[in-house]
Amino acid sequence: LQTSYCGHIGMEFMFINNVEQCQWIRQKFETPGIMKFTDREKRTLLARLVRSTRFEDFLARKWSSEKRFGLEGCEVLIPALKMIIDRSSAAGIESVIIGMPHRGRLNVLILCLVLHGKYELQRYMFAPQGSGDVKYHLGMYHERINRETDKNITLSLMANPSHLEAVDPVVQGKTKAEQFYRGDTEGKKVMSILMHGDAAFAGQGVVYETFHLSELPSYTTLGTIHVVVNNQIGFTTDPRMARSSPYPTDVARVVNAPIFHVNADDPEAVMYVCRVAAEWRSTFNKDVVIDLVCYRRFGHNEMDEPMFTQPLMYKQIRKQEHVLKKYADKLISEGVVTLQEFEVCLLGYNITVIQSMMAEGEPKCMSYPPTGLTDEVLKHIGEAASSVPLQDFSIHSGEILRGRADMVSKRTVDWALGEYMAFGSLLKDGIHVRLSGQDVERGTFSHRHHVLHDQEVDKRFCIPLNHLSPDQAPYTVCNSSLSEYGVLGFELGFAMASPNALVCWEAQFGDFHNTAQCIIDQFISSGQAKWVRNNGIVLLLPHGMEGMGPEHSSARPERFLQMSKDDPDRYPLYDCNWIVVNCSTPANYFHVLRRQILLPFRKPLIIFTPKSLLRLPEARSSFDEMTTGTKFRRIIPDEGPASKNPGKVKRVIFCTGKVYYELAKERKQLKLEDTVAVVRLEQISPFPFDLIKAEVELYDNAEMIWCQEEHKNMGYYDYVRPRFLTVLYVGRDPAAAPATGNKFTHLAELKRFMDTAFDLSAFEGRSF
Template sequence: MYHERINRATNRNITLSLVANPSHLEAVNPVVQGKTKAEQFYRGDSEGKKIMSILVHGDAAFAGQGVVYETFHLSDLPSYTTNGTVHIVVNNQIGFTTDPRMARSSPYPTDVARVVNAPIFHVNSDDPEAVIYVCSVAAEWRNTFNKDVVVDLVCYRRRGHNEMDEPMFTQPLMYKQIHRQVPVLKKYADKLIAQGIVTLQEFEEEIAKYDRICEEAYGRSKDKKILDIKHWLDSPWPGFFNMDGEPKSMTCPATGIPEDMLTHIGTVASSVPLEGFRIHPGLSRILRGRADMTKKQMVDWALAEYMAFGSLLKEGIHVRLSGQDVERGTFSHRHHVLHDQDVDRRTCVPMNHLWPDQAPYTVCNSSLSEYGVLGFELGYAMASPNALVLWEAQFGDFHNTAQCIIDQFISTGQAKWVRHNGIVLLLPHGMEGMGPEHSSARPERFLQMSNDDSDAYPAFTEDFEVSQLYDCNWIVVNCSTPASYFHVLRRQILLPFRKPLIIFTPKSLLRHPDAKSSFDQMVSGTSFQRVIPEDGPAVRAPEQVRRLIFCTGKVYYDLVKERSSQGLEGQVAITRLEQISPFPFDLIKQEAEKYQGAELVWCQEEHKNMGYYDYISPRFMTILSRARPIWYVGRDPAAAPATGNRNTHLVSLKKFLDTAFNLQAFEGQTF
């Protein structure tokens, strides 16, 4: 929620914003920091004098949860600093039922803050004046030095973990002491009365006054007939939704852009805007390659991304790309930051030289953290709907150490907190003969958490495509062409609402000679294709097609190559799903009906218990009314995504490609 109130010291309004906090301790820390950074960015507050963050922690969680350390390590990085955070640790000296002796190896729960040399104030919480004094010093420290500061409130829980808990089970001696302890309110009141500062009557009147405020507010809450969603958001996004919190329309405009804009962006992407700036000779070759593609009106993956970002910047959309090594790109394909070979720390970002009045582009290498950095970017995306915020994993499966952010905020954020968020996850994925740790972005996990119903036959209304997107909890795509990638990035902003977008990005396709798109697929009037149908000889004589193969992503190119080598272009059609979830029921139905006599096959390079098959299979059954089976072709079930053995990889690839084009493979098998 957010709330405006008067700051009595300055007599000016101050906005207090409270970020939704799941019951996963400390997970909210980087989210708060990212949101703070975004608010500072949009208000031009580079020194943190207008906006600051306060984080409230528990002692056991502060010591035990690794995301605390990850968040501290962002505190002084140029693209992540919020110019100092005040950390308040409510130190109950116990973690639920666990003694500090079993909960940490350091003397104090706050010792983790020493890693950034933050000052740590330990204060007796039975002394309210000491607490106020220490908090004032902490605030002054933060405002003077723009660094993190920690206040350790040494206190206790009178009734254990909650009102119904029995702490005597596990800490009998401690709770005998606590039961003898005079409550802090009575202790402070007795002190003030003894000193003659207040009378007993004044104290009792103050207590009664506060009780009355609470009772009256509780009474008013029962009369409230209308729940305003905007009151339950930490950033209300004024003007983006209707008054009732719904989108202003349920349409999405075409995502293509004019040809001259594509040419202009391509020209800048292949140049060095600064005079006397010497780049690496290898990079010169890459820029010449971009210039050559622009002349031929073709784009590869990196150039398509450049054009999507650049066009949004012209439209006033701030773009922020963050993650490990994203400035150059893990696979040395992006090169959005150029480095002078003769002058240390002299860099150039051509993307910020596209247009005279463009929105700013931020591309920043992150610390070697997934949990902390993804949480940060999620928080950044909360602040405004008019920004494209992307986090890229070094390899797709590295998101597994950020799974808490994905589960607690990204997948469920709207369902739990009515909170739209347009964060984009770029997850490099594909079986390339590499090891288990660098192959799969685990698409099955994202698809398992998608909320569309596999058994519900949809009603194909006029706005079906956009309505599907509005009803889903997130969008999962695996683009097979640069044009698809370009369009889906632009669609993310042009939609009248915001949803998280999960993109399984390529590795080998970044430089695959066939994985290129023409300007014709990206110009004004064109849009993202959820399904790319067969466009070869098979579509011209669909009655002769014996097999229709559905697939997604990189395996398409393996299938096309194998089909050509066997001369089966007229007998086998191949259809690509670019958007996997929400499932394109309408377009899949059209494709299946186009090839009435064809056998239906789902082909994937992932193992059978991974990838997409378990998600797509029941949805095919629903849309086909179980009249035709969808056969599986791919690798057998396995425990690991890949072997890491090149020869084994090629053998299994050949095996499933042979099956895909063996037109007798499923004869006699029952469905």
């Protein structure tokens, strides 16, 4: 009892309602003498501890004025991760995906993940990619030989922002995707490790959201090892102010994960706990938590002064002997190593800095092949959408399927069938499609019905899109937990694993993305600029003023447009951080989904999807708009009487989305179809300067207005206004001096803007 329960390891497992699992844990900790290590294992542990400690010493000397969020006080983390990776590799794991906060990141990057002697430290410290990010945010991907098992293993550390724990679901999504594409249905080849700070683990709600995905069928990664670096303080906040629970790890109890608390100044105890955790994950495919009870030798970062707020604590910390010295003294006293051997180990540890930079080109155009399909393909997918491929399957009502069959016979599609056509065609071409979110299987508005449920047999269901052809790609459609932050992060991670998959997250209502804003801001909007990580995730956000009050009306398009990086004064435009669209027809929705895969690059796609248009008879499309040779239309010009005689048009109304149908209805009632043209912006960002310019020139006698159903301080107005002015502006470019002093330059400028003012051909042939 003294040995098992009065040492440096504390266990929480009695809440687990599984006798086999509880007995397994008891045997690992209650069996006398089970926590023994060989002399070779102890020497390996010492060498790893030396590397971890000396690396932090090197960073402190080399970059003494830099914030690096060093590992001092928890140097044992590096040997701990190595033990987890070693044991997991021995069990057959081939790929490990890791997420972590700031503390110790450089040490993990260099010592734990990269081959010894080839440190790309200069790249991480001084040569960030893209627009650049701080060194303790950067990630990496590396394949190496595990020296303990002589097996290849791929190690991936995900880039993360300062929003602690935001990377958790992203890691899980990428892990799930790798398991999916490898056919690893038992989690024996791919696994995840998540590291946490104690204050963030207790305080950030996304931790709870991520835990609750851990055993859901379409989201489980079949066991994650969580390592909490327990500083016993959060920046300057004491635990008694930071949480209401006894331990920072108590959130893990909700999923019956065993929790192992261990004193980080006892390296052998830490190694044993890590070994058991790896074996637990391999045996039961369930989450497990390791709580490394340690301390922070310096402040929140190396520039911080902790004595301001925790004077007594830091007086004790300054007296604390370093763990390396403690463990070295222990092994010397045991005769495992000599003092001379230890000193040689210290002196023999050198670091070579190799500068390595990566450059990755930006896409220079939006060109892509047509996205239309043949009538035969459209009909085939339509027939699958309107039938049940299983025999003796009792459906709720045949009305929906009969309605689809009727549309197919008339060569028309509504919104749901247009989406069906897009997904089905990609699946037939071998493109995996994943649709995730709250109630997406049926659809919030009861329009989708991608999963049919047998009305007589419990748990019997059918997904017709998985019965299109023998060699098709799989379709994954999954109702998520009632989470936005966690699930959107998960889908983002899933999309990272394969650029050749269409991964969509649908909000139940567009404004529900509010609670996932961190993922949007930190990963989706800026991920490419900060970390040169392209991602093709699609966000489906129901939007529209339907008279239902302030909740669930607006998907807040102004927020996405405000974060769009295109310059309102630059024309033409060829690059963007994402694409924002508001399609008004099922055909255009069909095309934009297919275009997302056919583009030669990957950008996030934000789609404001409709509600009332889902069933509006006028909002239907013909097969003719989807057949071979057709493609996504960035704007839809007026195609009625006004366009036939543009010289007589007195007003051109530019708009986007649902309001078009209301404008068209009012124009018809007022009998203004000859004198008022209505032009729809389908792609809002990047702004279609070229097509808008053509419309302005076409209706040269007309007044131009912008119309939106959203309030003026919301929606699109603030975004489109300066861009319309740019289209209408003719004159010289900006300059520092009021005029050129060179006559030839003056005449060239004059000719250029005169050509612009009177000659449309000046804009022909440009790519936007």
